[in-house]
Amino acid sequence: MFRHDLSEFGGQLPFADGTYRSDWLRMAFEEADRAPYLLLSGEHPVGFALVRGLDGTTRVLNGFFVVRGARRSGIGLRAVAEVVARHPGPWEIAFQDANAGAVRFWRRVAAEIAGDAWTEERRPVPGRPDLPPDVWISFVRPGPRPPQKA
Template sequence: MSDLSIRLADLADRPTVERLWLMFRHDLSEFQGLLPGADGSFRSERLHMAFSDPDWAPYLLMSGAGPAGFAFVRGSTAPTHVLNSFFVVRGARRTGIGSRAVREVVARHPGSWEVAFQDANTGAVRFWRRAVTEIVGDAWTEERRPVPGRPDLPPDVWISFRT
């Protein structure tokens, strides 16, 4: 899948990103023990912020003419950027699209970066350690931080680095 393109998503892309969001949240539900609401949807505050807050940057990942995932950058103009949500559809995983997308998104926002994931998501653990190492070598740190307002959950793993 060498035909990856990444672009800032606009309002016309929102329905596509909303459908991808459901897949993303479904994947995460395995690690967070969450069920969808009565209407079948998952919480979507971050999705709404990505399209409404000027300090967020929602990116749509495309493989040819098909959507392959998304990346939401929080604090796009702040001193520290957070890769708040990142998703690659299962059919495009392990093809290099995810690593390429991270490199391109990070290159668009030079500076300090943070990304969080859960220890239980072993695929994410391997992916993020490898992807960040490809970008900055061993110049990154990892720490566990409590999930705000959720003492019932294990802490998130946060990787910090600078480009």
């Protein structure tokens, strides 16, 4: 469903068997510097978050999806906040300008998590000169504060 939603903005078509590429999902489970998160509403799976760069200086939310029936319920914002809180430090999130819902959502996420301390820039999509640049939001999620001495 994630790749199907994104196909609107990048023109990707499914393989002959009806599936889309799933390398990000596979890598999220197999590579040590990545983490997958399943989003639930009660006992219903409603989305996922994929993180990479856990061993590096910057974490990247390189996959995020909420099913249409759960969108605009607050679950997405809560999920991103929880995932980011688990991995303090610098963060980057990419999305496409053409996806108006994503533009609103990710700017709201950045403002909720980082206040005014976030940036936005456009970067070319690697290996896809035919696509418009991705929009990248960057912010820092501070870690827990050390206890103060009395």
